[in-house]
Amino acid sequence: MTNQTTWQVLLVEDHPIFRDGLAAAIGLDDGFTVAAQAATAQEALTAARTTELDLVVMDLGLPGCSGIEATRDLKREHPQIKVLVMTMSEDDDSLLAAMRAGARGYLLKGAGRDEILRALHTVAQGGAVFSPHMAERLGPLFASFTGAAAQQAFPTLTAREREVLGLLATGLSYRQIAESLYLSDKTVRNHVGAIFAKLQVRNRAEAIVRARDAGLGT
Structure with missing residues (x-):
């Protein structure tokens, strides 16, 4: 984040009406300034090179180069x-x-203005956020995606515990982990305590460093 009173945001969306509506919604929050807008991945990369940015709101269905590729390229050039x-x-x-590309959040376009602004604040402050429908699937997906690597590393x-550690490394809160794994907050905290002891x-910060060093959460 830059040393400013507001976070500078780039909107990457090829539908101008949706992009304008999103810009208007974000503009209602004094914590954000829409510093640039782009309709393609190349425009997004150009904006990132010429504008001081903190956050990018990225559509995936861009013409030509996809939002996934754009995210990967953005994070490679501007990891902050x-x-x-x-x-x-x-x-x-x-x-x-x-x-995998480095996104810190995943919202569906049906999200309301308050949900979008909460997500932006969470991501800007270093957290991760996902639409509830997507968060429910994170646990099983992450387990199948990283199970072997995590077992070898830990x-x-x-x-x-490996499943919880992996989700922890992505930046999810204890409550989000509990919701994605259908566990109580207390159970998640018990697992986290066991993880701290074994590692x-x-x-939490030290556990995340260990997890990311092993390739989890990236």
């Missing part, structure tokens, strides 16, 4: 910029591809 995907795509492949953890780390 945080990306929130906003799309119509509800399929698992798009969700996983966005996370053999002392149980399968559920010999003192806190």
Whole structure:
């Protein structure tokens, strides 16, 4: 984040009416300024090179180069910029591809203004956020995607603990992990406590560093 009183936002969306409506909604929050808009991946990359940005709201269905590729290129050139995907795509492949590319959030276009602004604040502050419908599928998806790697990196953890650690590494809160795995908050915190003890780390930040060093959450 830059040393400013507001976060600078780039909107990447090829439908001008939707983009204008989104810009108007974001503009109602004093915490954000829509610094640039783009209709293609190339326009987004150009804007990122010429404008000081903190956040990007990225559509996936862009003409030519996809939003996934655009996110990957943006994160490669400007790793400090945080990306929130906003799309119509509800399929698992798009969700996983966005996370792999470096997105910190995944919202469906049916989200209301308050949900969008909450998501932007969460992502701007370093967290991760997902539409409830997508969050429900994160646990099983993440388990199938990273299970073998996590088992090799953390053999002392149980399968559920590895699953929790992986979701923790993506930036999810304890409540979001609980919702995605259909667990209570207390159960998630118990798992996290066991993870800390087994990995010999003192806190969440140290656990996330260990997880990301092993390739989880990226």
